[in-house]
Amino acid sequence: MSWVTFFQQLMNGISVGSLYALLAIGYTLVYGILGLINFAHSDVFMLGTYFAFFMMVIFLLPWWLSVLIGVALCAVVGMSIERVAYRPLRNAPRISALITAVGVSFFIENFGLVTVGARPKGFPRPDLMKNVYVLLGARIQGVTFWVPVISILILFVLFSIVYRTKIGIAMRAVSKDMETTRLMGVDVDRIILYTFALGSALAGIGGVLWACKYPQINPLMGIFPGWKAFTAAVVGGVGNVVGAMLGGFIIGLAEILIVAFFPGLTGYRDAFVFTILIVFLLVRPGGLMGEAVREKV
Amino acid sequence: MRSDAVLQIENLHVFYGGIHALKGVSLFVPRGTIVALIGANGAGKSTTLRTISGLVQPREGRILFEGQDITGESPHRIVEMGIAMVPEGRRIFPNLTVMENLLLGAYTRRDHRSLKRDLEWVFSLFPRLRERTWQKGGTLSGGEQQMLAVARALMSRPRLLMMDEPSLGLAPLLVREIFHIIQELLQSGVTILLIEQNARAALEIAHYAYVLETGRVTLEGEGKRLLEDERVRKAYLGEE
Numbered sequence: 001m002s003w004v005t006f007f008q009q010l011m012n013g014i015s016v017g018s019l020y021a022l023l024a025i026g027y028t029l030v031y032g033i034l035g036l037i038n039f040a041h042s043d044v045f046m047l048g049t050y051f052a053f054f055m056m057v058i059f060l061l062p063w064w065l066s067v068l069i070g071v072a073l074c075a076v077v078g079m080s081i082e083r084v085a086y087r088p089l090r091n092a093p094r095i096s097a098l099i100t101a102v103g104v105s106f107f108i109e110n111f112g113l114v115t116v117g118a119r120p121k122g123f124p125r126p127d128l129m130k131n132v133y134v135l136l137g138a139r140i141q142g143v144t145f146w147v148p149v150i151s152i153l154i155l156f157v158l159f160s161i162v163y164r165t166k167i168g169i170a171m172r173a174v175s176k177d178m179e180t181t182r183l184m185g186v187d188v189d190r191i192i193l194y195t196f197a198l199g200s201a202l203a204g205i206g207g208v209l210w211a212c213k214y215p216q217i218n219p220l221m222g223i224f225p226g227w228k229a230f231t232a233a234v235v236g237g238v239g240n241v242v243g244a245m246l247g248g249f250i251i252g253l254a255e256i257l258i259v260a261f262f263p264g265l266t267g268y269r270d271a272f273v274f275t276i277l278i279v280f281l282l283v284r285p286g287g288l289m290g291e292a293v294r295e296k297v
Numbered sequence: 298m299r300s301d302a303v304l305q306i307e308n309l310h311v312f313y314g315g316i317h318a319l320k321g322v323s324l325f326v327p328r329g330t331i332v333a334l335i336g337a338n339g340a341g342k343s344t345t346l347r348t349i350s351g352l353v354q355p356r357e358g359r360i361l362f363e364g365q366d367i368t369g370e371s372p373h374r375i376v377e378m379g380i381a382m383v384p385e386g387r388r389i390f391p392n393l394t395v396m397e398n399l400l401l402g403a404y405t406r407r408d409h410r411s412l413k414r415d416l417e418w419v420f421s422l423f424p425r426l427r428e429r430t431w432q433k434g435g436t437l438s439g440g441e442q443q444m445l446a447v448a449r450a451l452m453s454r455p456r457l458l459m460m461d462e463p464s465l466g467l468a469p470l471l472v473r474e475i476f477h478i479i480q481e482l483l484q485s486g487v488t489i490l491l492i493e494q495n496a497r498a499a500l501e502i503a504h505y506a507y508v509l510e511t512g513r514v515t516l517e518g519e520g521k522r523l524l525e526d527e528r529v530r531k532a533y534l535g536e537e
Contacts, residue, residue, distance in 0.1 A: 169397045170404065173390050180388040183350060185376030185405035185453055 001260065007138040009260035010253070015144045015213065017252020018151035022206035023229035024236065024244040025158065026199030032175035032239035033195055035094060039101040040081055041203055042226020043108035046219060048074045048204030049123060049211040050116060056124050063126045071204040078200025079193050087189065112219025120218040123211040147209045154205055155245055158198070162241055167194055175239060224270065228255070231277040237290025246288060251276065302361070303328045303457050303488045304349070304380075309358035311341075311348050318344045320512040321358070325505075326457065331479065331489045333499040333520065335533055336509035342492045343385060345509070346459050349490075350382045351375045362457070377405045381455035385462045385492075387446040391435025395426055398434050398445055402452030412452075419448040422478060440471040447478065451487075458482065459490045464498060476502055496533040500524045508533070 023045055030038045051073045055066030085104050089097045131142035162168040170191045173181040182188055210225060211217050232251040236243025255273055259266050280287065304326040311319040319341050326332045334342045347353045349360055351372035360368045367375055381402075390398055399419065403412055420427040423444040429437065437445060443463060450458060460479070464472040476498055479489060493499035500506055503520035508529065516528065523529045 166400065166404065169393060169401050172392055172397075173401055176390050176392050177388060179352060180384055180390070181401070182352065182372040183376065183382050183384060183388075184401045184449070185373045186401070187371070187373045 004138045006260070007136060008140065008144075009256055011135075011138070011140050011144050011148075013253035013256035014249065015147045015252070016256055017249035018148040018155075019206050019210050019213070019225065019248070020229045020232045020252050021155065021245040021248025022151055022202045022209070023225060024232040024248045025155075025241055026203045027230055027233040028236070028238055028241060028244040029171070029195050029199045031233070032241075033171065033178075033192060034086065034090075034097070036086065036097050037101060037230070038081075038086075038196075038199075039098075039226075040085075040104040040108060041199065042222035042229070043105050043112075044074050044078055044081075044200045044222075045203040045207040045210070045225060046112065046217070046222035047077055047108065048207030049217045049221070050112070050219075051204070052208050052211075053121060053123055053217060063124070067205075067208050070208060071201050074204030074207075075197040075201040078196040078203075082193060082196040087192075109219055109223075116219060118218060118220075120216040123215040123217050125212050125215055129212045143212050147213060150205075150209060154202065158202065159241070161198065167191065171195055228270075228273050231273055231280075233287075234277060234285075235280050235287055237287025240287065240289045243287055243289035301327045303363060304490065305361040306345075306349070307359045307361075309345070309348060309360070310356045311344055311353055312356050313344075313353075318512055319348070319355070322509070322512070322514055324507050324514065324517075326488060326490055327505075328488055329483065329486070330504040331483060331491060331502055331520075333491045333493060333503035333506040334509055335493060335496045335499055335506060335529075337532075339511070340509040341512040342509055343461055344512075346382060346461055346490070346492060349375075349459065350380065373405070376453050376455075379454070379456040381450040381453045381458055383446045383450045383458070383460040383463060385465070387439075387442045389434040389437065389442045389445055389449075391433060393434055394431050395434060395437070395445060396430040398449050399426075399430075399452050402449035405453055411454075415452060415454060419451050422451075422481065423448050440467055440474075443467060443471070443475060444478075447475070451482070455487060457488050457490060459492075461492045462494060463491070464493065464495050472498065496529070497524070500529075 026041045027038065030036060048070050052066045052070035055061045055069050056063060081104055085100050086097060089100060129143040129146060133140045133142065133145055162171060170181065170186045173186070174188055174191050178188055228251055229248065232247035233244045235250055236245070236247030251273055254276065255269055258272055259269055265272070302325055306322060306324045309319050309322045322341065322345055334345060336342050344353060348355050351370050354369060359366060362378060362380060367378065390401065393401065399416065406412055425441060426445060426448055429441070434442065434445065447463065463475050467475065472495065480502060483489060491499055491503065500520040500523050506517065506520050506523050507514050508516035516523070
């Protein structure tokens, strides 16, 4: 493989990886706090693309404003899911919440199929994403370049929130000890809502950027990126924000590079990612950055 | 309602599932005093504090804080009103730094200037914490964690401080230090409701104490008087 091809693939991997990272953080934030895998997360990712799509196509709003509104709506949807579906089950057995999460996911997907239909829609991309740049002799698509740049900026904002603000301190506290956090005067239900808002906004951004890279959107488009981002969260250590980001980049790079080096394995691209998931669950369920798994009693 | 009361509890009944944990507990905490709850494991001491702080809802009875009925309020509202708790086993957030633990204690506070002053205040009470502001809570020793737990509770500027077994698992020297601090807090106007296994130490500093047995108050009186009480000496001070 030539250097140029390798570099192109590397950029491509980083670009896909940064999208997994954005999505994985939503899984990990919610898991860290509620011990719940929010299966509906990948559907919020999908909704983000549709929200932005309709803002552009029906309301004819500029691209950036449509994305902003789409992301805000995702945050609202995320909070609504928590309020309507998960909060009433806060003290129920965990399996009930898990089944509910699957139910919410199916509901959103099928609601999408009924209302907007299964036929994919073309997602309008700004020129910025369509340009082609020449970088170190390699031709790099605008989207491949800008997606990681934007993602990393967003991750920076996220880390500032989690590690530098009062709400961030409360989030990390809730994830360790919900009851003691209550004793500190923290309205824990509100912190959980913020967590869902934050994770869902990231999913919305991820969705829009994904649609810039693969500009065909449909109501089931979230499923595979969702599973892969979940894998990324497991690889990084579920509940660990830095780990989720790391896992996202690892999965993205691994998936792209394995195909680049072994073109014969192209058909096994997805299987490869899920093999990583299974191996990690067997060998190192705590992930790269997670602590040893301990059962909460 | 007596006018000098910070906290008054009337006929509190609490159930855990089917277990009747508190069977009509009434108690009274006057302003500017140390009140101790003593009793064996499972007598209902912790349940009483957890009910006051809003973590557990009573089936029956009333809790009045400075004359205001706070029964059924949520825990974060109760902290806002001025009641803070040092929970049993310290419950420091191991993943947060000492400073973050303290800031979380001040979560309900809005005024930044007085926040700084209070940080100085708790650092003057616990100088050891000042040197460790950037250390993770989980890396502190047991004694330091206990100090952090007290400091963290003080950061909400409580008028009533509840302490659940502050001396548990600490070396005798540290126990003395903690009890010294408790008296110092009293000087600065904080009223204290204290649970202790270490009944002797508690009764020595308490102005008033209640003895709980299987969810009921069986005995009450001034701390010094209970120290001399025949039943207390036998049951809780290990004397013949």
